[in-house]
Amino acid sequence: MGAGLLETEMQAGGETTRTTCPYCGVGCGVIATVAGDGAVTVKGDPEHPANFGRLCSKGSALAETIDLEGRVLFPEILGRQADWDEALDLVAEKFSKTIAEHGPDSVAFYVSGQLLTEDYYVANKLMKGSIGSANIDTNSRLCMSSSVAGHRRAFGSDTVPGTYEDIELADLVILTGSNLAWCHPVIYQRLAAAKAARPGMKIVVIDPRRTMTCDIADLHLGIRPDGDVALFMGLLAHLAQSPAIDQNYIAAHTQGFGEAFAAAAALSFTELMERTGLPAMQLREFFHLFETTEKVVTCYSQGVNQSASGTDKVNAIINCHLATGRIGRPGTGPFSLTGQPNAMGGREVGGLANMLAAHMAIESAEDRDRVQRFWASPRIAEKPGLKAVDMFRAVADGRIKALWIMATNPVVSMPDADAVEAAIKACPFVVVSDILRDTDTARHAHVLLPSVGWGEKDGTVTNSERRISRQRWFLSAPGEAKADWWQMAEVGQRMGFDGFVYKSAAEIFAEHAALSAFENEGSRDFDIGAFVGLGEEGYDALTPFQWPAPLEQPIVGRDSDKRFFADGGFYHPDRKARFVPVQAPATDRTNEQYPLTLNTGRIRDHWHTMTRTAKSARLSGHIAEPFAELHPRDAMELGIRGAGLVELESPHGTAIVRALVTERQARGNVFVPMHWNDQFAAKARIDALVAPVTDPFSGQPASKNVAIAARPFAASFYGFAVSASKPLNLQADYWALAKADGGWRIELAFADPVEDWVAWCRAAFGIPAEIEPLGYADHQSGDLRLAFFDGGKLLAALFLANQPVAVARNWAIGQLAAEHADLRKRFAIVAGRPGADQPDPGATVCSCFSVGVNRIIGAVRTGCHSVEAVGKATNAGTNCGSCRAEIRGIIDGCLAAAAE
Known part of the structure; x- marks a missing residue:
């Protein structure tokens, strides 16, 4: 593993490395700088075509998340430290024995969109091509698998047709099931900037909630949950009777329009209003916008995918774009916005239980033969494996007896999470590869393997627009942490399988590229054959590119014109797309017990x-x-x-x-x-x-x-506390803790009063017996205040009341880092409010610059009556922009109050 020869350089402030953000599917480029003292700073990469230098609040704070607190630093077996040989030998032995006794389908991998493509590739090759089972699934199943299924039904392949640039070029952008402002903030910034430059651009948000994304919407459709299928069925029926229908495209490049239209037309307008919960006027306005606007992009995310009718939602959207030929041309198309940084990379290598590598189909004997021959593998999975929910059911009922979980936390993220935890806890053998020791899932591992994290990893990721970028290491791996691909390759070798001797991520990427081109010749969408002979030096210097990139068409420069399907060329055998007839689910559920x-x-x-x-x-x-x-x-x-x-x-x-x-x-x-x-x-x-x-x-x-x-929830006491050290024993009916500058902040509630609050604080915050509290109790109001000081340092403070505690929270947190030699300042803490010389910043609105609501209100009162003016005065909203809607709401509230 080595930093890129062309992408790492020395600057006056230290060594800088171009890498990629590890959060959402936007895939933003990041420049990380390591100073001589080891301090890391992060900024957006202005040359990366996904973000052009922009970062959201999470990306901006990356340097604050790479400390070693809580890290797994060496392999552990049943909680004791082990070396790699002992741990990997045990994993190989247990998996081999389980397979020998119960067959290949008795083992499973549950992997993650946090893995790099090279990790994903080795995991898929080991499970499907050597073990011979397809029981490998990913937390991306929870994120975008309905998009995959919809794409494959319509296009014959899991192809995202468009690019981010299309969102900026469109005259109508539809955001359905997507809180873009909060979940894909950099795409939201690009869209907001495009609308500011072209005010005639229209934006429609389809969401049961009025989210922050609605701040830039021309129309918000507050649809009923799962009303999307009916909405786009109604749209298709409308389009079929309008001039927007593209009969030439339908005839030349598609099949099944008549069946899809008949299904859509069977839904009456009255039923449409009932299923969507939308009034006739809004429906007609939406239909008219789509009909009369040639350049339309429909972006959809988890609100579409995470549904029992998710695949039908995707196909209902795609049907409308196929019917109007609005696909594959600049400013047009359906656009799936993936949730994770490498959900797309996982799809490319077959990380889902029902896929093969390089976008090949596990149900195809021809594809299975092709992959097996390429890998020279002893066997190949012959049928789809268990998808995530079914996989954990199989763990629960004993069909799966050995489970390897990588870079994910299913005890929190899976549905029916308590049952999933019980299943993992009861599984005979569980391996967890992660970077943190004490996750809800890792606590149940028989073998815990230390993985490298962001900043230490080396490989590639693919974003929502099919753009492959490098994640490069700029920090040495801590302790004995190893790459996930290395762990799996070592286990593969110890299980006696050939084909797992890799020296670097570059070798794996080259093999991945070669498989994508193997016997392809344009028959498959995913082809990055141009990078087969890349080599270590070329891999280190690899710049972001979009696929396809076949051998005969090497990538040069920016490639935002790489779109699919403007002239057909779909991946069904006849090269035509399929309209998919869908049925609208009922949305008028009544449940007296769970209403x-x-x-x-x-x-x-x-x-x-x-x-x-x-x-x-x-x-x-x-x-x-x-x-x-x-x-x-x-x-x-x-x-x-x-x-x-x-x-x-x-x-x-x-x-x-x-x-x-x-x-x-x-x-x-x-x-x-x-x-x-x-x-x-x-x-x-x-x-x-x-x-x-x-x-x-x-x-x-x-x-x-x-x-x-x-x-x-019936609480007799509510509490708020700050503590210089992390609480270890919070005995409360409700608690929520969060990192704060100088320590921790804690929200509390108690169903019954505690007999000795001082003793409670000592146990919760580790207060030594010799330190006495400063405080008071108001027995009439029920208020109680306790503060503990060690010299001039505040160790902890507890504020209790019969109602939710009215404490200036950010001010109280700030006292952890302040000096309190003055006794009067100590009493101010007990009172829970700042003095006149210490203004309370109020609740944080802008995380990028830690700007509180009171500071924004102060700027409004001095004449800052626009978001831009507030930004100039306070910096709030000037970085990622995802707080701008909240700032606008504060401004409007202040101005409305002043007008009364």
């Missing part, structure tokens, strides 16, 4: 199960605890107060989170983020409530439409 609909998803500044982002105090500043977003009328009817606690329940589990009451939410719906886990909250693994219901074609779980009940 609300849970929608899970991401928030702006956290990622997946927080194993990386929770290390950054800045990223926890905006939202520091799990929450449930409810409509005010629902909250009132249920007796739930804003900032109170709410208990959520489904037939599968329960959770306790903070109530966020807002009119952005639709009646009957509840949104809860999926990030929180047992390391950072008492009971907030929201996927424990999600039923293991999947799409019948893709196997993707339905995480956006879950029947639940909600009720207020």
Whole structure:
């Protein structure tokens, strides 16, 4: 493994390396600089064609997440330190013995979109080409497998037709099931900039919630959960009767239009309104926009994919683009926005249980033979393996007896998460490869293997627009951590398989490229044969490129014109696309026991199960605890107060989170983020409530439409605390902790009062017995304040009340790093509010620059009445831009209040 010869250079500030962000599927280029003292700084790469220098809040904070706290630094067997030989020998022995006794399908790999393509390639080759089972699936199954299934049904291949540039070139951009501002912020910035430059561009957001993305929308369609199929069926029926229909394209390049149109036309307009929950005027406005706008891009993400009808949603969207020929040309096409940094790379190497490498089909005997001959493998998987939900069911019922989990945390992220945890806990042999020791999943590993993390990894990733970029190492691997591909290759060799002697990621990439070109000749979409003979030096210097890149067409310069299907050329045997008839699911579910609909998803500044982002105090500043977003009328009817606690329940589990009451939410719906886990909250693994219901074609779980009940959590005391050290023993009915500058912040609630609060603090915060607290108790109001000081340093402070605690939180957090020799300052902490000389910044709005709401309000009061003006005064909103909608809301609120 070596840093790129052309992509690493010395500058005055230290050694800089061009690499790629490890978060979402945008695939932003990053420049990391390591100073002489080892300090790392990160900035966007202005030359990378995915982001042109832009970064979101998470990308900007990458340098804050690469410390060694909590890292796995050596192999462990049943919790004891081991060496690599002992650990790998045990893994190989257990897998080999299990296969010998129970067959190849008794073992499984569960992998991740956090893996690099080279890791993914070796895992797929080992499982499908040597073990001979297809029981390898990935957490990308939870993210975009419905897109894969929809693409394959329509196009004959898993092909994303367009590029990011199309989003900027379009005259109408439809965002369905996508909170772009928070989940793909850099694409949102590119779209917002395009609209600012061309105000005539129209943007439609289709989402049950009024998310921050709606800030730039011309039309928000507050659709019912799972109403998307009906909406695009209605659109197809409308288009078929309009001048927008492209009969020439349909005749020359497609099949099945008549059947798809008949299915769509069978849905009456009255039924359409009922299924979508949308009024006639909005439906007609949307249909008219699509009909009369030639350049249309429809971007879709998890709100489409994570559904029991996800594949039909994808095909309903694609049907509309095929019917109008709006595909493959600049500014047109359906566009799947992937969730993870290398979900696409995993698809390219066959990381899903129902795919083969290089976009070949496991159900095709010809493809199976081709891959087996290329690998010279002893056997090849002959049928699809178990998809994620079914895989863990098989672990639970004993069919799978040895499981290797890599770079993912299914105990938090899988539906029916409690059952998944029980299955893993009961599995006879579990291997976990990860970078952190104490994840909810790693705690159940028989063998825990230390992997390299971002900044230490070396390989490639593919973003949502088919652009392959390098992730380069700029930090040495800590302890005995090794690349995931190396771990799997070593196990493959120890199991007696040939073809796993690799010296570097470059060798694996060259083999991957060669397989993509092997007996291809244009018959398959994925072809990067131009890079077969790249070599170590060429791999080190590899610049971002889009596929396809066949041998006879080497890549030169920027390649945003690489689009598919403008002139047909689909990948079904007759080279024609398929219209897919779909049926609209019912959306009027009534359930007296579980009357609300849970929608899970991401928030702006956290990622997946927080194993990386929770290390950054800045990223926890905006939202520091799990929450449930409810409509005010629902909250009132249920007796739930804003900032109170709410208990959520489904037939599968329960959770306790903070109530966020807002009119952005639709009646009957509840949104809860999926990030929180047992390391950072008492009971907030929201996927424990999600039923293991999947799409019948893709196997993707339905995480956006879950029947639940909600009720207020009865707390006798609420608390807020700050601590210089991480709490170790939080005995509370509700707690949520987050990293803060100088220490930790903790939200608390207790069903019953604690007998001795001082003793509770000593146990929770590790306060020595000789340090006495400063504090007071108001028995009439129930308020209690305790603060512990060691000389002039604040060790911990606890604020308690019968109601949600009114404390200036960011100010209180700041006291952990302040000097408190002055006794009056200590009493200010006990009071829970700053003095006149210490202004309270308020809750964080802009994470990039840690700008609080009170500072923004202050700027508005001095005459800053636009987002741009506030940005000039405070820097808020001037980096990633994902807080701009919130800033605009603060400005509008201040101006409205001033006008009263």
